[in-house]
Amino acid sequence: MPEGHTIHRLARQFNxxxxxxxxxxxxxxxxxxxxxxxxxxxxxxxxxxxGKQLFISFDHxxxxxxxxxLYGAWDFGGDESFRGASSIGAPRRxxxxxxxxxxxxxxxxxxxxxxxxxxxxxxxxxxxxxxPSACELLTEQELVAQIAKLGPDPLRDAADAGQQFGRNVLAxxxxxxxxxxxxxxxxxxxxxxxYRAELLFRNGIDPWQPGSSLQPGQVAAxxxxxxxxxxxxxxxxxxxxxxxxxxxxxxxxxxVYQRQGERCLHCPQTVLMTELAGRKLxxxxxxxxxxxx
DNA sequence: GGCCAATGCATAG
DNA sequence: TATGCCTTGGCCG
Numbered sequence: 108m109p110e111g112h113t114i115h116r117l118a119r120q121f122n123x124x125x126x127x128x129x130x131x132x133x134x135x136x137x138x139x140x141x142x143x144x145x146x147x148x149x150x151x152x153x154x155x156x157x158g159k160q161l162f163i164s165f166d167h168x169x170x171x172x173x174x175x176x177l178y179g180a181w182d183f184g185g186d187e188s189f190r191g192a193s194s195i196g197a198p199r200r201x202x203x204x205x206x207x208x209x210x211x212x213x214x215x216x217x218x219x220x221x222x223x224x225x226x227x228x229x230x231x232x233x234x235x236x237x238x239p240s241a242c243e244l245l246t247e248q249e250l251v252a253q254i255a256k257l258g259p260d261p262l263r264d265a266a267d268a269g270q271q272f273g274r275n276v277l278a279x280x281x282x283x284x285x286x287x288x289x290x291x292x293x294x295x296x297x298x299x300x301x302y303r304a305e306l307l308f309r310n311g312i313d314p315w316q317p318g319s320s321l322q323p324g325q326v327a328a329x330x331x332x333x334x335x336x337x338x339x340x341x342x343x344x345x346x347x348x349x350x351x352x353x354x355x356x357x358x359x360x361x362x363v364y365q366r367q368g369e370r371c372l373h374c375p376q377t378v379l380m381t382e383l384a385g386r387k388l389x390x391x392x393x394x395x396x397x398x399x400x
Numbered sequence: 401g402g403c404c405a406a407t408g409c410a411t412a413g
Numbered sequence: 414t415a416t417g418c419c420t421t422g423g424c425c426g
Contacts, residue, residue: 178420386408
């Protein structure tokens with residue numbers, strides 16, 4: 108469930124509280140025991156996010172790749188250097204959850220609760236990983252291959268990222284619906300089901316319009332909006348796509364996501380929900396009509 | 401206690 | 414297009 112903003116927050120958290128330190132690694136659940144052994148006692152060098160992939164590098168050339176999938180999450184706890192314990196990943200309710208820190212002194216990590224695939228631990232605190240769809244160690248070559256599969260990430264400041272997104276969407280082969288392309292991590296990395304629905308609504312685009320038929324200006328606007336919304340998500344720790352005045356008047360943080368059956372915030376129509384490629388797609392039939400360009 | 405959905409993706413047919 | 418992965422919390426009994 109986490110989208111790109113969540114993974115970038117995780118990378119920041121790891122860089123803040125783990126980088127440059129030796130870490131103990133274990134797999135209380137047992138499903139990553141052999142991998143945990145390979146990083147146990149190593150120096151954690153740094154963490155990087157690309158789209159929904161989290162990469163954590165260690166001082167022996169191996170890189171941990173973690174993908175949270177639908178329901179993965181990390182829990183953190185430790186002393187004051189952790190700036191409070193938190194949980195970052197799949198929210199169990201709408202909106203991301205960040206637990207308040209306990210005021211008591213740090214006396215080591217608690218016994219693992221539930222299915223903890225990987226626990227990383229320093230003298231200052233710990234991180235528990237549950238429910239990832241991917242947790243594996245990569246060689247340098249494998250890391251390069253993983254990253255090569257990903258499209259541009261709106262949260263990474265590559266100079267030509269927007270142009271790359273435009274080429275990917277407008278390519279002749281991109282005859283498929285723009286709603287599908289936005290979820291394709293080789294087209295753009297980091298957008299998930301909420302951001303794709305909200306981006307299409309905010310830009311007045313029919314979800315079924317083929318990407319290759321969009322106006323270049325529309326594609327540029329979509330990219331700029333993705334950069335804005337994902338950055339807002341990193342800052343807020345949750346996905347907020349409505350504007351402040353609208354939040355005050357309606358209480359809604361999103362325009363269409365999980366608002367099916369409710370009235371559109373911009374027109375008299377009712378927000379609809381359907382399935383596309385096995386995922387729920389939310390949209391306003393009034394604001395997102397075919398041929399809005 | 402069981403069932404289901406969830407911000408995802410890989411693989412099979 | 415359908416199924417599996419794999420975990421938790423909410424809901425229903």
